[in-house]
Amino acid sequence: MSANKPDENPLQPPWLNAPPVEEYPFEESHDLRVGPKLHPALDGLLPYVGVWRGRGRGGFPTIEDFDFAQEIRISHDGRPFLLYESRAWILDEQSRPVRPAGREVGWWRPVLSGDRATDELEALMMSPTGIMELYIGKRSGTQIEFATDAVVRTSTAKEVTAGARLFGIVEGALLYAQEMAGMGQPLSPHLSARLIRVAG
Known part of the structure; x- marks a missing residue:
């Protein structure tokens, strides 16, 4: 046995x-022309991969309606899931930025049957306001419909009890509508937007 130094x-x-250590050595890409090869399990989600920017409208029974802009990045690293990143900002009546708004990060993954x-x-979606939502959904063509299976909140987060989201690729644009239940209100319209692909 050798002695320790x-x-x-x-x-x-x-x-x-x-x-x-050096920087992260594995590529992640929102551009299907470069980076790792898309996992075959994600072929049905291929139209969503990219960087999207656009405008939307928000509201809820407990708050005033508002206009917002948004950027969504959907990328992959060659494994069978997509990384979803979103940041939004409030717009005034002249479409000028007012302040940062919602941010989210999450992962979408297809349910496999064997290797297919x-x-x-x-989908797992998380926000810095202390809310984590687990969604179960179904894809039909280029449309995805999600509903919450569970919502977990920190003790300081606002009360959110359920959610539903509908995504679709329509004439090359990413459209979505989001409903939310909470703060004593049933499932109600909350956000909707149309975003254009700007990269990927």
């Missing part, structure tokens, strides 16, 4: 004092 502690893991994707989907 003076500066080594056998009880410490080897990574504890290791130097920093079915039309059923699972």
Whole structure:
């Protein structure tokens, strides 16, 4: 048995004092022309991959209606799921930016039967306001319909109890409508938007 060097502690893991690593070595892409090959299970979701920007309208029974702009990035890294990232900002009557609005990050993944994707989907969506939603959905052509299976909130988050989302690719644009239940209100329209592909 060899003796330990003076500066080594056998009880410490080897990574504890290791130097920093290089940047993330695996590609993620929202452009199907470059980067890793799209996983075959995602073929039905291929039209959604890209960077989308557009405008929408929001509201809820407990708040005033508002106009917003939004960017959605949908990318992949070669594995059988999509990364969904969204950031929005409020617009005034002249379509000028007023302030940042909702942000979300999530993952969409097809339900597999053996090695093949079915039309059923699972999605996990999270916001920095302390809300995490688990959606179960189904794809029909270029349309996806999601409904919440569970909503988890932190103690400081607003009360959200259920949600539904409808996505579709219509004449090359990404359209969606989102409903929400919470704050004593039943499932009600909350957000809708039309976004144009700007990359990917």
